[in-house]
Amino acid sequence: MKFYNYKKLYRNKFSKNILENLKTGEFILGKEVFKLENNLKKYLNVKDVITCGSATSALEIGILNLNLPPNSEIIVPSHTFIATINGIVSAGHSPIIADIDETGLIDVKKVKNYINKKTKAIICVNLNGMMCEMNKLKDICKKKNLYLIEESAQGFGAEYNNKKSGSFGIFSVFSFYPTKILGSFGDGGCIATNNNTLGKKIRTYANHGRFKGSVISDGTNSRLDNFQAMILNSNLKLINISIKKRIKLAKEYYLNFKENKNISFPFKNRKKINKYKDVFQNFEILVKKRNALKRFLNKRKIETLIQWKGVPVNKIKLKKIKLKNKYDGTNKYFKECLCLPIGDHVNKQQVKKISQAINDFYKKN
Numbered sequence: 001m002k003f004y005n006y007k008k009l010y011r012n013k014f015s016k017n018i019l020e021n022l023k024t025g026e027f028i029l030g031k032e033v034f035k036l037e038n039n040l041k042k043y044l045n046v047k048d049v050i051t052c053g054s055a056t057s058a059l060e061i062g063i064l065n066l067n068l069p070p071n072s073e074i075i076v077p078s079h080t081f082i083a084t085i086n087g088i089v090s091a092g093h094s095p096i097i098a099d100i101d102e103t104g105l106i107d108v109k110k111v112k113n114y115i116n117k118k119t120k121a122i123i124c125v126n127l128n129g130m131m132c133e134m135n136k137l138k139d140i141c142k143k144k145n146l147y148l149i150e151e152s153a154q155g156f157g158a159e160y161n162n163k164k165s166g167s168f169g170i171f172s173v174f175s176f177y178p179t180k181i182l183g184s185f186g187d188g189g190c191i192a193t194n195n196n197t198l199g200k201k202i203r204t205y206a207n208h209g210r211f212k213g214s215v216i217s218d219g220t221n222s223r224l225d226n227f228q229a230m231i232l233n234s235n236l237k238l239i240n241i242s243i244k245k246r247i248k249l250a251k252e253y254y255l256n257f258k259e260n261k262n263i264s265f266p267f268k269n270r271k272k273i274n275k276y277k278d279v280f281q282n283f284e285i286l287v288k289k290r291n292a293l294k295r296f297l298n299k300r301k302i303e304t305l306i307q308w309k310g311v312p313v314n315k316i317k318l319k320k321i322k323l324k325n326k327y328d329g330t331n332k333y334f335k336e337c338l339c340l341p342i343g344d345h346v347n348k349q350q351v352k353k354i355s356q357a358i359n360d361f362y363k364k365n
């Protein structure tokens with residue numbers, strides 16, 4: 001059982017569309033791109049969406065266009081991909097690493113500890129298809145006059161209080177990397193915002209600072225190509241089916257492990273609170289004897305994943321990464337976290353088999 005199965009992302013019905021698309025000669029800033037931006041605007045219920053080359057570059061461009069004082073501090077959780085840190089640093093600022101709680105998301109109770117005069121923004125990372133505690137983060141940002149930025153590379157389709165990820169902060173970013181819930185066949189990402197002025201600035205910036213062909217601001221090249229937009233438009237039509245399937249598979253795993261005291265679920269307590277809709281970009285659980293379990297599953301040809309090779313951002317030895325306080329929540333979480341296969345390439349029988357193998361392991365160990 002593969003953890004990701006890139007080959008299965010291709011569907012035969014793409015062949016005709018791909019050929020037709022290539023024949024149009026529209027490669028950059030073509031109709032499919034604008035169609036996708038409109039489709040995403042409707043889906044996310046936001047005022048503007050600008051497609052970009054990747055989520056990393058979307059984050060960099062978004063932050064640059066907030067015009068913060070150079071070297072401002074931006075709070076970001078420890079459980080994220082290095083991409084989030086790179087986006088902040090490329091925009092000329094300092095990432096301040098915050099601890100996480102048992103959900104694997106930024107610990108809102110600790111956020112105030114990281115704020116000082118240089119702090120200008122909090123980036124909440126909606127990891128594993130789970131949204132952060134948005135109301136509390138919004139309150140803190142309002143009180144302390146900080147921007148809230150949603151890093152939703154793994155959060156497409158997730159909801160909080162019936163509102164989709166993407167519409168809570170000053171802007172949000174999404175990744176269309178092939179394995180994401182909404183994935184393309186290459187790199188890609190977007191920025192969503194409810195601030196029209198910021199949206200216009202970002203759109204210009206991402207296209208070399210040009211507006212109707214004339215240069216009017218600084219800029220760079222971060223554009224999604226028409227071909228990827230076509231794939232994304234097609235995949236977006238199936239997004240509700242895809243998300244429903246992930247939720248169903250997650251429920252199946254959860255039921256199979258209900259009696260297993262060696263396993264706990266970062267999302268468990270959220271199920272009781274109606275405000276979250278988790279969409280399981282990853283099915284990340286906390287397991288005892290994690291490394292031995294992973295080896296055991298490997299021998300049975302079941303691939304699993306420890307995100308970031310088990311190294312949270314606070315443990316990466318790079319000068320640009322600034323630490324503050326302790327990381328107890330992170331240390332605890334990273335001893336046990338493990339992602340099991342989930343997605344369009346996984347079926348109920350496979351989940352049963354994987355669950356059985358895991359339950360067998362704990363009977364023997």
Ligand SMILES: Cc1ncc(COP(=O)(O)O)c(C=O)c1O
Binds near residue numbers: 054151175176
């Ligand atoms: C949490 C997180 N942030 C950022 C990224 C980067 O996205 P992209 O590859 O589109 O730059 C990823 C992609 O894997 C991610 O999982």
